[in-house]
Amino acid sequence: MYTEIRLAGFGGQGIGLAGVLLGRAAALYGGLEAVMTQAYGPEARGGASSANLVLADEPIDYPFVQQPDILVAMSQEAYTKFRPTAKPEALVLIDTELVTPFAEDVVQAIPATRLAEGMGRRIVANVIMVGFFTRQTGFLAREAVEQAVRESLRPKLVPLNLKALAIGYEYE
Amino acid sequence: MHGDEACAEGAIAAGCRFFAGYPITPSTEIAERFAQRMPELGGVFIQMEDELASIAAVLGASAAGARAMTATSGPGLSLMLENLGLGVMLELPCVIVDIQRGAPSTGLPTMVGQADVMQARWGSHGNYSIIAYAPWSPQEAFDLTVLCFNMADRFRTPVVLLGDEVIGHMMERVVIPPAEQLPRWERKRPTTPPPTAGPYRAFEPDPDDLVPPLPHAGEGYRVHFTGLTHDERGYPDMSGEAHHVLVTRLNEKIDRHVEEITRLEDYGLEDARIVVVSFGCTARSARRAVREARARGIPVGLLRLVSLWPFPEAVLRELAQRVDTFIVAEMNLGQVRLEVERCSGRPAVGVHHAGGEMIHPEQILQAILRSAGR
Numbered sequence: 014m015y016t017e018i019r020l021a022g023f024g025g026q027g028i029g030l031a032g033v034l035l036g037r038a039a040a041l042y043g044g045l046e047a048v049m050t051q052a053y054g055p056e057a058r059g060g061a062s063s064a065n066l067v068l069a070d071e072p073i074d075y076p077f078v079q080q081p082d083i084l085v086a087m088s089q090e091a092y093t094k095f096r097p098t099a100k101p102e103a104l105v106l107i108d109t110e111l112v113t114p115f116a117e118d119v120v121q122a123i124p125a126t127r128l129a130e131g132m133g134r135r136i137v138a139n140v141i142m143v144g145f146f147t148r149q150t151g152f153l154a155r156e157a158v159e160q161a162v163r164e165s166l167r168p169k170l171v172p173l174n175l176k177a178l179a180i181g182y183e184y185e
Numbered sequence: 186m187h188g189d190e191a192c193a194e195g196a197i198a199a200g201c202r203f204f205a206g207y208p209i210t211p212s213t214e215i216a217e218r219f220a221q222r223m224p225e226l227g228g229v230f231i232q233m234e235d236e237l238a239s240i241a242a243v244l245g246a247s248a249a250g251a252r253a254m255t256a257t258s259g260p261g262l263s264l265m266l267e268n269l270g271l272g273v274m275l276e277l278p279c280v281i282v283d284i285q286r287g288a289p290s291t292g293l294p295t296m297v298g299q300a301d302v303m304q305a306r307w308g309s310h311g312n313y314s315i316i317a318y319a320p321w322s323p324q325e326a327f328d329l330t331v332l333c334f335n336m337a338d339r340f341r342t343p344v345v346l347l348g349d350e351v352i353g354h355m356m357e358r359v360v361i362p363p364a365e366q367l368p369r370w371e372r373k374r375p376t377t378p379p380p381t382a383g384p385y386r387a388f389e390p391d392p393d394d395l396v397p398p399l400p401h402a403g404e405g406y407r408v409h410f411t412g413l414t415h416d417e418r419g420y421p422d423m424s425g426e427a428h429h430v431l432v433t434r435l436n437e438k439i440d441r442h443v444e445e446i447t448r449l450e451d452y453g454l455e456d457a458r459i460v461v462v463s464f465g466c467t468a469r470s471a472r473r474a475v476r477e478a479r480a481r482g483i484p485v486g487l488l489r490l491v492s493l494w495p496f497p498e499a500v501l502r503e504l505a506q507r508v509d510t511f512i513v514a515e516m517n518l519g520q521v522r523l524e525v526e527r528c529s530g531r532p533a534v535g536v537h538h539a540g541g542e543m544i545h546p547e548q549i550l551q552a553i554l555r556s557a558g559r
Contacts, residue, residue: 073357
């Protein structure tokens with residue numbers, strides 16, 4: 014197994030945290046090797062942001078994502094920019110209400126931001142997407158991702174984010 | 186954990202409780218981590234007015250007995266070099282971290298480089314020896330920072346951790362062992378009480394390893410520290426003879442212990458006819474290329490320079506006896522290649538890039554294939 018993943022959106026959506034959660038779930042609780050690199054614009058919010066993960070069952074040499082096997086797009090800009098960099102057959106996950114995919118593209122869609130707004134906390138859209146990712150890809154145990162949430166966030170934020178994770182995981 | 190964070194945690198685990206620095210990309214996260222952690226641990230974090238002052242403060246803290254560190258990038262290292270030489274001359278243990286970025290000058294602040302290899306070796310004026318290590322993962326950023334402190338105290342000298350932006354900013358699993366499992370080599374300290382009359386001879390070398398014991402400020406020893414050429418008491422001695430004795434010893438205390446200082450990792454060297462030499466982040470690409478070439482039946486191995494200085498001359502000479510070709514992959518235009526050529530006595534194949542982006546495994550693989558006549 015050698016899987017390249019790019020998570021992309023705009024600054025402020027928690028793209029980096031989404032990558033950290035998946036990377037920690039894989040490297041600390043999932044028995045995999047994981048490397049994450051990040052790219053972001055100079056803006057604190059609103060600029061392009063991406064988190065790039067390589068997950069493998071052997072040591073990872075070259076740390077960068079070159080041609081993603083999985084693309085998670087949480088903004089139209091990110092989708093339009095990065096869809097051509099991903100493999101044609103890549104698994105593509107999008108936020109339905111923020112991204113209109115190319116006509117021929119097969120995507121898995123979840124209205125993550127609207128679901129988060131339904132929870133009263135738009136900020137957890139990223140964790141809803143992490144839950145959706147976990148279910149759609151199947152190579153990380155749900156418990157591993159839950160553990161990463163518990164270890165990565167301040168205790169008082171954990172219940173909210175576990176709920177967001179569940180909403181994404183259980184979305185049909 | 187980021188490589189930068191792992192470096193800071195390595196320093197803290199090694200007992201470093203004094204950090205003075207001036208933040209600079211891509212090393213800023215090290216200062217940031219220290220700023221968070223030192224108040225919790227009762228240590229000192231000082232953001233100084235510049236890099237000159239940063240390393241001066243580190244030397245002062247070291248003289249007072251602290252394990253002390255600063256972290257910077259190429260432009261900051263340029264500013265620290267004068268006092269790095271002072272640290273060498275005063276024989277004050279300390280760790281200087283350089284997270285390399287694209288250079289020269291302001292270069293590429295947020296992008297990777299590996300072109301400070303010779304700056305780390307020869308940057309300060311004069312003829313001195315230095316110890317430097319180059320991590321290739323966040324785990325090694327932790328482990329080698331611990332080693333840097335141990336080597337600094339062991340040889341009573343500044344030690345450089347030569348990281349790079351890729352390692353500094355990438356996240357990977359880091360295992361931090363319990364404190365009691367980390368090796369700790371203490372400074373050699375005076376075994377006699379302060380003399381009742383006259384100064385303590387703080388520069389009188391131990392004949393076994395040429396490293397003088399170091400008394401700490403405030404312990405009652407009268408000592409004299411100067412960047413001027415000095416005798417064993419530390420008093421200025423403006424003679425060619427004293428200068429030759431001192432400078433030779435400063436070099437020899439390191440050069441005589443190359444084997445003890447050297448850290449190398451080899452992959453597939455036992456049957457190799459082609460050897461790729463690399464270090465830091467580029468060695469990750471090199472290992473991928475070597476794995477792919479070996480899968481195609483090419484007898485190629487990787488020699489990873491975990492320690493860059495002192496250069497492992499004897500290892501290269503020995504390898505040159507049984508190897509056809511050396512390939513050196515580095516993100517500069519040939520700084521380590523020249524060393525490999527010097528030691529092996531033959532031209533080496535260079536895979537070079539001036540910096541800004543990592544050398545891709547494919548570029549190194551192509552060089553291997555060409556060298557193998559494929």
